[in-house]
Amino acid sequence: MSAISLEEVTVRLGGREVVCGVTADVEEGEWVALIGPNGAGKTSLLRAVAGLLPCSGTVSLHGTRLEELGRRERAQRLALVPQEPRTPPWLTVSEYVLLGRTPYLRPLAREGEPDREAAARSLARLDLDELAERTLGTLSGGERQRVVVARALAQEASIVLLDEPTASLDIGHQQQALDLLDVLRDTEGLTLVAAMHDLTLAAQYADRVLLLDAGRLVADGAPADVLTEEALARHYGARVRVVALDDGFAVLPARGAPAA
Amino acid sequence: MEAAVAPARAVRVRGVTPRWALAAVAFLVLALLVGIVAGPVHIGVGDALRSVLAKLGVPGIDSPLSPTQESILWDLRVPRVMLAALVGGMLAIAGATYQGVFHNPLADPYLLGVAAGAGLGATLAIAYLPDALSGHQLLPVAAFVGGAAAVVIAYGIGRAAGRERDSATLVLAGVTVASFFTALQTFVQQRNTDTLQEVTAWILGSLPNTGWTDVRTLAPYVLVATTVIIGLRRVVDVLSLGDLEAESLGVHVRRVRLALVVAATVGTAAAVAVSGLIAFVGIIVPHAVRLVVGTSYRGLLPLSFVVGAGFLVLCDVIARTALSPAEVPIGVVTALFGAPAFALVLRTRGARA
Numbered sequence: 001m002s003a004i005s006l007e008e009v010t011v012r013l014g015g016r017e018v019v020c021g022v023t024a025d026v027e028e029g030e031w032v033a034l035i036g037p038n039g040a041g042k043t044s045l046l047r048a049v050a051g052l053l054p055c056s057g058t059v060s061l062h063g064t065r066l067e068e069l070g071r072r073e074r075a076q077r078l079a080l081v082p083q084e085p086r087t088p089p090w091l092t093v094s095e096y097v098l099l100g101r102t103p104y105l106r107p108l109a110r111e112g113e114p115d116r117e118a119a120a121r122s123l124a125r126l127d128l129d130e131l132a133e134r135t136l137g138t139l140s141g142g143e144r145q146r147v148v149v150a151r152a153l154a155q156e157a158s159i160v161l162l163d164e165p166t167a168s169l170d171i172g173h174q175q176q177a178l179d180l181l182d183v184l185r186d187t188e189g190l191t192l193v194a195a196m197h198d199l200t201l202a203a204q205y206a207d208r209v210l211l212l213d214a215g216r217l218v219a220d221g222a223p224a225d226v227l228t229e230e231a232l233a234r235h236y237g238a239r240v241r242v243v244a245l246d247d248g249f250a251v252l253p254a255r256g257a258p259a260a
Numbered sequence: 261m262e263a264a265v266a267p268a269r270a271v272r273v274r275g276v277t278p279r280w281a282l283a284a285v286a287f288l289v290l291a292l293l294v295g296i297v298a299g300p301v302h303i304g305v306g307d308a309l310r311s312v313l314a315k316l317g318v319p320g321i322d323s324p325l326s327p328t329q330e331s332i333l334w335d336l337r338v339p340r341v342m343l344a345a346l347v348g349g350m351l352a353i354a355g356a357t358y359q360g361v362f363h364n365p366l367a368d369p370y371l372l373g374v375a376a377g378a379g380l381g382a383t384l385a386i387a388y389l390p391d392a393l394s395g396h397q398l399l400p401v402a403a404f405v406g407g408a409a410a411v412v413i414a415y416g417i418g419r420a421a422g423r424e425r426d427s428a429t430l431v432l433a434g435v436t437v438a439s440f441f442t443a444l445q446t447f448v449q450q451r452n453t454d455t456l457q458e459v460t461a462w463i464l465g466s467l468p469n470t471g472w473t474d475v476r477t478l479a480p481y482v483l484v485a486t487t488v489i490i491g492l493r494r495v496v497d498v499l500s501l502g503d504l505e506a507e508s509l510g511v512h513v514r515r516v517r518l519a520l521v522v523a524a525t526v527g528t529a530a531a532v533a534v535s536g537l538i539a540f541v542g543i544i545v546p547h548a549v550r551l552v553v554g555t556s557y558r559g560l561l562p563l564s565f566v567v568g569a570g571f572l573v574l575c576d577v578i579a580r581t582a583l584s585p586a587e588v589p590i591g592v593v594t595a596l597f598g599a600p601a602f603a604l605v606l607r608t609r610g611a612r613a
Contacts, residue, residue: 100509
């Protein structure tokens with residue numbers, strides 16, 4: 001059974017269709033990269049899958065339709081890491097990660113021992129033990145990114161959606177963050193769907209790439225099949241060279257005459 | 261299975277640490293003591309304390325006070341101090357709640373129009389209700405109704421207008437309703453210049469010498485409001501992550517926000533109804549607590565209540581003793597003494613924030 005299955009998912013925002021009839025499946029344990037030019041509908045699609053935007057069509061998680069799941073039940077199955085997570089500077093790393101346990105707690109409840117254990121596991125998993133008592137305001141960008149992933153992990157959801165997880169990181173921290181996600185996918189059995197801007201990184205890390213353009217799913221397949229010079233020229237309006245490497249390929253911008 | 265798991269006790273929420281809880285309670289107790297001994301008739305701290313203990317039924321202790329002193333203590337000062345504590349605590353915790361719910365450090369309990377609505381209600385009561393109909397006892401009712409009505413309207417507009425940017429829309433609706441109600445209030449006031457001074461005095465805030473009546477009226481509102489807010493204090497931390505993330509964590513954002521706003525608003529409207537519009541407490545106390553203690557909303561909310569209570573008791577002492585026998589409006593005192601105090605906190609602790 002697919003971890004996520006989408007059938008004719010359409011999202012309307014302000015009277016405009018920003019996602020139009022997307023049908024796709026994501027298998028358990030898969031890493032799927034969601035790519036497309038700015039405004040293609042990547043964020044809207046992720047939010048619809050997370051149940052945060054109303055949509056028509058059906059979204060199912062492990063065969064259960066989204067609307068049949070309660071809010072907390074849904075959050076126990078699926079975590080979302082937004083593009084610019086709000087990290088209140090006064091919270092400590094522990095407190096922030098512990099907020100990931102919210103789906104398991106009724107509004108008036110307090111965290112119990114299992115919640116603290118889950119948060120401790122997640123902190124250990126991401127090597128954040130040293131930072132546990134630090135406040136978020138004192139962390140670097142890379143550390144903050146790890147803390148946000150730790151919160152998603154403490155949520156113990158098997159599906160994690162990430163909206164441009166590496167947008168604000170330098171190249172080294174981008175690789176560290178993606179390596180980490182890749183390791184977590186194996187050890188924790190996660191299914192990952194990540195909106196990604198960097199096509200080379202998408203090709204290196206994802207099993208499969210979904211290309212969105214103007215809200216439509218225009219390509220779905222292995223990175224090598226989707227990321228072609230011709231497809232990127234058509235959908236991104238970009239001049240690129242796809243260069244073969246020993247262990248894959250890179251997508252490089254090319255200087256030249258503007259595409260006609 | 262994981263081989264090595266960090267001990268769960270490494271993961272802790274600061275909440276209210278014993279140290280800060282003790283400090284805040286000590287501050288409140290000290291303020292209450294100052295509050296009951298300060299006044300034109302001298303009552304010593306020791307005597308006042310023994311009278312309190314006697315009243316509490318501690319065996320072997322009799323009150324050393326004369327009947328007149330007893331009466332001054334128990335019918336005037338204690339209820340006044342209790343009222344100041346309830347109002348101050350309520351405004352501070354409501355302010356902290358609004359700041360968390362609206363992700364806005366500048367939010368105060370008057371954000372959604374409580375003050376403007378209560379001001380209109382009070383002005384109407386002062387201007388049009390004949391004293392013969394015991395108009396002045398209806399003033400708190402009118403203020404409460406006006407304040408609550410303004411927030412209900414603001415909430416209605418905000419909800420109808422925005423689905424996407426919910427909390428920002430609500431704040432805008434609150435500002436809109438507040439300016440409309442303020443305009444109405446000014447208009448009514450201009451038409452009735454004979455009551456101008458009374459209205460101004462009410463708007464600047466003052467605690468009445470009504471004995472236990474107002475304490476009894478206000479206490480249940482404050483109790484219910486603070487119970488709801490403190491019960492939901494973990495959720496306020498979740499809301500501070502933003503509506504989208506709180507929703508993705510399975511929180512029904514609109515529902516808990518409504519519960520928190522209703523609690524904070526009802527408590528604030530009740531406080532405003534008895535005390536008028538006391539500025540500054542609701543915005544400055546939570547910030548001062550955060551700067552000094554540095555805590556999540558979980559600790560901030562209860563601490564704000566205790567510190568706000570003590571702060572307003574002290575401000576009230578200044579208000580009634582500075583120009584005795586005349587009273588300075590307490591709203592003037594809160595800003596006059598609160599602003600420099602906060603500036604000091606900001607200077608010395610601001611670097612940590």
